[in-house]
Amino acid sequence: MSPRGVALTGAVDLVLEVSPESLETVADTSTIFGAVVVLLAAYIGAKVLARGLSLVAERTPSRRITIKMFVPIVKVAVYTLAIYLVLVPVLKLTAAQLFAVSGLIGAAIGFGLQGLVSGVFGGLVLITERPYQVGDKVTIDDQYGEVVDIGLRSTAIQTPGDSTVVVQNDQLFQSSIVNANSGSPEMLVTVDLAIAADEQSDEAMELLREALVTSQYVYVDDDHPVRVRLNDEVTHQRIRGRAYVADHRDELAFTSDVTHRARAAFDCHGIDTPELLARVETD
């Protein structure tokens, strides 16, 4: 057994022998300074690369999500490289020592850092399996919005109200995730309108369809059809239109545009919308 190696005695005794030169290397001020510089450079480099990719992505709306998909991958690659650059030369670990250290780290994680590490593993699963990507519209734990960042530990979601919600990545293993667009810029949007129960529904359905297909935000082709359906409710008829927007960021603008123009057309054609129920005053 090498003096710098690992000695396994019996079934449970684990002795990690670190050479004096190694300890000197670790204690050396310039080495510590070098490690700090590498980590700082990695932090700044990852930020700059992520920002650069985001800027490029925002300038090309049709490929925005594809480009943003690389942001978390680049971050992980930069941080992994930095950790490698810091740990391996500083500690000068052999393969056996690395094995032993990983065992120790595993034990430490098991007791104290379980939450953090499950988040990190969730992040790694997110990057490899990609149930959602940066730029997707998702619902996680009742939080709906656009994924703006996937970190190693957590995912940031920007809600329609412009709040940022941070969700731990280990929610991936516990919650159901709804992805509205799965990496493509198009997204299905539903617009509901109501007409009075005794109104002719055909004309209203055609008007809603025209409002959908004439919107500036709509995206229609054979794979992205426009559909209008009628549902009878107790007090009224509900007309539900479903169409895709070319860019999921236009979801609310599309809904507003279609609703506004369809309602104006209903008024113009004398199609009644249901009366609001009178509020019942209670003592």
Place this chain on the structure above:
Amino acid sequence: MAAELREVYEPATPPEPEQLLSECTPFEDALEAGATIAVTGGQYAGRSSVLEYAADALETTQTRLDPGESTGGLAVEADPLVVDNCQHLYTRAVDGFDRLQETLTAIANSDGTVVTGWNDLAWSYLDRIEAIDKVFDEHVSIQALSADELEAYLRERREIPTIEEDTLGDSIVSSETYTTGWREVTLPKIDFGVLNDQLWPTQNPAQAFFARLCSLSRGNPGVALALFDQLTGGPVSPSDLTTPSIDVEETGVFLLRLLLGNERAAPELLADRVGGQFDRLVGRLTRAGITTRGGDSLMLTPTGVPTALDQVERRRII
């Protein structure tokens, strides 16, 4: 202004139908068979030339729809019928498709020869939402001209001055100074022109000039002619060819999309779709040389067409 544009760019100098259609025989066969035909092509691309050819072959005259003719469908009982600008049969608004529906039904039931001309973007939009392609027996697209074809087209109509190569320098990396507030920052910049020239050296300046003209105009002869006419006398080089540039927000891009599809449209109709920003947008677009007012209509200038297409494709507005 609009009358002048029509006089210069259409139909006075479009290429011959043989140049515009990849194959003339199916088109001639369809005319002889008394089919219903749709001819699609971009603004200034020479669609009128193909329809004129059809009108001559059928011994009739070509009619053109104007924006604002908004009552009733086409009188398809006239046999044969050759009509251009059929994109004016609809407006992109609620209640804007009645006339189109009426006409499509009449064409589907027609026994006579009907040749219709459509703007290609309007056709593509209508095909997405109404499957309009299925109504016609034959669909003929006007093809984009290649760089060589554009060169021949221009040499027939214009005197070409001496073409010189661009003096791009030798260095791929140059520097550019940006001023932000009180600071000046000099950053390295890659010169893609030099890089492109070094990777794919062009044999001669004329070849580079017409390749750039073809790329900018997307093979549209009317647009290419207008881009060329912008150049002043004397030696010219590829980099002298430019299109107007503007950065407009999404409502402005939607306005450009409406103009690209309609080719000409009544300002009131456009204002109804675009909203309160309409006058300001039109002012900016007109100052940039992208739109022009002609009579009662607003239209894109020939050189404004590539700019509008770039903006619309970037925003993916159908």
